[in-house]
Amino acid sequence: MRISNISTLMALALLSLIVGQVTADSSAGNRDAFVAWTVTDLAVQGPLAGLEGDPRRGRSVAISPAKGNCxxxxxxxxxxxxxHGTIGPPLAGVASRYTEAQLRLLLVDIKQLNPTTLMPSFYKNPAELQRVAKRYQGKTVLTAQEIEDVVAYLTTLK
Ligand code: HEC
Known part of the structure; x- marks a missing residue:
């Protein structure tokens, strides 16, 4: 009886180790989970998830066909x-026309300003998207870090 109690305890200890591991893994996999943003004065104030953007990375995200494809x-x-396509306006000088917070809204969901625009919403709440191909379900087009990087790049275009 005592032996089986000990082995039960050991099994429980092992189980809690495994559960702890799985929990840690899934939270690490959630790094790119959607971070909610709100619109104030036609802009998204403050960086998404408090992340700092890097303009050099942002430039490559913007011009990569697999990422921003701007x-x-x-x-x-x-x-x-x-x-270079001409469906949208040229982006040179865009930082003189918009503040950083306005650029952030244009990037995350320009449809808030123009519902019929052809420009994709790069960081819309995946729960609000409809008719999404399976491999894109639950995902944003760019990650929060990539949005902040592109915003940082756009602010250099004075
Ligand atoms: C499929 C086409 C398309 C893609 C891809 C696209 N845009 Fe746009 N973008 C537009 C259009 C069209 C507009 C004009 C605004 C409107 O339609 O309301 C626009 C407007 C903008 C504006 C506002 C410019 C202004 O002078 O008013 C910014 C900033 C911008 N886009 C940035 C980007 C960035 C950065 C990317 C890539 C991450 C990107 N766009 C990708 C079509 C696109």
Whole structure:
């Protein structure tokens, strides 16, 4: 009887170790979980999740076809790429037209300002999205860090 009690205790201890491990893993996997934002004065004040943006990283996120793909629709001061689309306005000088907080709203969900725009919402609450392909379900187009990086890059375009 005593032996079986001990083995039960050991099994429980082992179980709690495993559970602890799984919990730690899933919270690490949640690094890119959606961080809610709110609109104040037609802008999103303050960085998403308090993250600091890096303009150099933001430039590569913006011009990467697999990430922002901004060049598909915007002429940008990016000499190394030949094709620049013209569906949207040129982005040179955009930081003189908008504040950092306004640029953040334009990036996360420009549809708040123009519901019929062709520009994608790069950081909309996935729970509010409809008809999403399975591999994109529960995800934003860019991560919070990538949004802050692109915002930091855009603020250099004076
Ligand atoms: C599919 C086309 C498309 C893509 C891709 C796109 N945009 Fe746009 N963007 C537009 C259009 C169109 C507008 C004009 C505003 C409107 O339609 O309301 C716009 C407007 C903007 C504006 C406001 C500019 C101004 O002068 O008013 C900014 C800033 C902007 N986009 C940044 C970006 C960035 C950064 C990316 C990439 C991360 C991006 N856009 C990707 C189509 C696009």
């Amino acid at each position: 060049l598909a629709c915007h002429v940008m001061p990016v000499a190394e790429q030949e094709f």
